[in-house]
Amino acid sequence: MALQVQIIGVGGMPDVRPGDDLATLILEAIRGQGVDIEDGDVLVVTQKIVSKAEGRLVDLRQVEPSPQARELAARTGKDPRLLEVILRESRRIVRQERDVIICETKHGLVCANAGVDTSNVGGGVVSLLPQNPDQSAERIRAAIQEKKGGISIAVIISDTFGRPWREGHTNVAIGLAGMSAMKDYVGQTDPHGYVLRVSTMAVADELAAAAELVMEKLSRVPVAIVRGFDYQRAEGSGRELIRPQERDLFR
Amino acid sequence: MALQVQIIGVGGMPDVRPGDDLATLILEAIRGQGVDIEDGDVLVVTQKIVSKAEGRLVDLRQVEPSPQARELAARTGKDPRLLEVILRESRRIVRQERDVIICETKHGLVCANAGVDTSNVGGGVVSLLPQNPDQSAERIRAAIQEKKGGISIAVIISDTFGRPWREGHTNVAIGLAGMSAMKDYVGQTDPHGYVLRVSTMAVADELAAAAELVMEKLSRVPVAIVRGFDYQRAEGSGRELIRPQERDLFR
Numbered sequence: 003m004a005l006q007v008q009i010i011g012v013g014g015m016p017d018v019r020p021g022d023d024l025a026t027l028i029l030e031a032i033r034g035q036g037v038d039i040e041d042g043d044v045l046v047v048t049q050k051i052v053s054k055a056e057g058r059l060v061d062l063r064q065v066e067p068s069p070q071a072r073e074l075a076a077r078t079g080k081d082p083r084l085l086e087v088i089l090r091e092s093r094r095i096v097r098q099e100r101d102v103i104i105c106e107t108k109h110g111l112v113c114a115n116a117g118v119d120t121s122n123v124g125g126g127v128v129s130l131l132p133q134n135p136d137q138s139a140e141r142i143r144a145a146i147q148e149k150k151g152g153i154s155i156a157v158i159i160s161d162t163f164g165r166p167w168r169e170g171h172t173n174v175a176i177g178l179a180g181m182s183a184m185k186d187y188v189g190q191t192d193p194h195g196y197v198l199r200v201s202t203m204a205v206a207d208e209l210a211a212a213a214e215l216v217m218e219k220l221s222r223v224p225v226a227i228v229r230g231f232d233y234q235r236a237e238g239s240g241r242e243l244i245r246p247q248e249r250d251l252f253r
Numbered sequence: 254m255a256l257q258v259q260i261i262g263v264g265g266m267p268d269v270r271p272g273d274d275l276a277t278l279i280l281e282a283i284r285g286q287g288v289d290i291e292d293g294d295v296l297v298v299t300q301k302i303v304s305k306a307e308g309r310l311v312d313l314r315q316v317e318p319s320p321q322a323r324e325l326a327a328r329t330g331k332d333p334r335l336l337e338v339i340l341r342e343s344r345r346i347v348r349q350e351r352d353v354i355i356c357e358t359k360h361g362l363v364c365a366n367a368g369v370d371t372s373n374v375g376g377g378v379v380s381l382l383p384q385n386p387d388q389s390a391e392r393i394r395a396a397i398q399e400k401k402g403g404i405s406i407a408v409i410i411s412d413t414f415g416r417p418w419r420e421g422h423t424n425v426a427i428g429l430a431g432m433s434a435m436k437d438y439v440g441q442t443d444p445h446g447y448v449l450r451v452s453t454m455a456v457a458d459e460l461a462a463a464a465e466l467v468m469e470k471l472s473r474v475p476v477a478i479v480r481g482f483d484y485q486r487a488e489g490s491g492r493e494l495i496r497p498q499e500r501d502l503f504r
Binding site for chain 1: 255256257260261262263264286287288348350353363416417420421422423425434453454455456458459460462463466467469474479482493495496501502503504
């Protein structure tokens with residue numbers, strides 16, 4: 003029998019607001035789709051609804067841009083208040099050219115605009131990344147496991163990032179709980195006895211990418227269930243996926 | 254009903270040799286798994302078996318290293334004959350530090366060792382990337398469509414690449430046929446009327462990553478069927494995924 007993995011889109015979520023109980027909303031949406039969550043599933047949740055539920059929103063009308071933000075606004079043509087928020091979320095700017103600003107966030111993530119985003123929020127309000135995406139994942143995981151009783155799942159918080167060298171965006175894991183981010187083949191040999199060239203697969207990023215295939219950007223599918231993937235159960239952390247700067251040839 | 258995508262691993266392939274008819278071997282393996290290929294499926298095929306079938310193999314005992322390869326061997330501690338092959342496959346070296354060599358291949362792909370690989374080949378022989386992965390994909394696609402009669406599929410040739418900033422490897426698409434590599438949301442607005450921040454998703458890379466979830470490195474699953482994903486039918490090319498150097502901030 004062929005090894006199969008299923009990716010199930012979970013739509014029908016209401017517009018999430020600060021303070022909402024995300025685990026309950028997700029479970030209701032899953033039921034509304036006529037499916038259920040099962041032991042061993044990986045639940046992929048887009049950052050945007052996590053940030054909204056956690057109140058990680060900033061009204062730009064209440065932001066006073068610093069001199070540095072004004073200076074960056076002059077160079078990029080962007081709103082100085084937006085740049086102020088981006089700078090507050092950043093450890094440093096990795097590259098800036100024309101209107102592109104690649105930041106290293108306080109989490110160590112390298113992405114455009116430090117993950118600060120104006121889409122799907124509305125009304126001059128921007129969303130920030132969750133403060134601690136691993137904790138966000140663990141909270142959702144613990145609440146769902148408690149409500150469902152006796153199942154063990156993994157949760158990944160995903161976001162959409164660009165990347166060097168390649169066009170287009172893909173979904174990656176910014177936080178996770180209940181699984182190792184990696185699948186490790188270190189020291190293992192192929193059928194010819196050669197040690198494998200590629201030894202560590204970033205399966206959490208591959209799961210986030212797979213989930214994106216059912217998360218149409220415009221159709222309110224902010225959650226997906228990935229079923230049938232044999233991950234390594236562990237506490238897990240999105241930090242496993244972040245290359246330390248001293249080992250990075252491109253920062 | 255929830256939107257579902259299925260990923261079906263295709264194992265049971267024989268060891269592929271130069272000159273083998275890959276489309277026939279893949280169809281036999283699919284049948285052997287008790288499944289079938291259907292209209293609208295995306296077939297993801299790992300580069301390694303494509304390279305083997307196309308005879309993209311080099312016996313290192315027959316390679317005479319150039320002075321440049323010997324010089325690079327002194328700096329990296331690698332086999333000068335392997336480096337000679339890597340240099341022949343490269344347009345240029347993007348970064349070299351310790352034993353890490355990031356190359357831009359003749360195709361424009363940026364990856365370690367120009368895709369030259371010693372694993373899963375055996376006997377002092379290394380494999381090269383297919384000369385034209387889009388043509389490889391199109392050949393497999395045309396042969397399968399002809400044999401199956403009346404179905405239309407897409408084919409992706411995948412390989413395992415590292416990436417800057419993030420640890421671990423993920424699968425990406427190096428060639429494709431029958432679909433656009435991208436899903437485009439340019440100019441579309443979210444439910445609040447805001448133009449979407451992220452406008453182009455590299456779905457071919459996400460499909461390659463999803464397929465990897467059923468392609469265990471050690472268990473000879475070199476092919477996967479992705480079913481239920483609504484891609485844009487087009488001629489398609491892996492070149493869509495390669496950022497031109499003049500637009501790349503990290504090369």
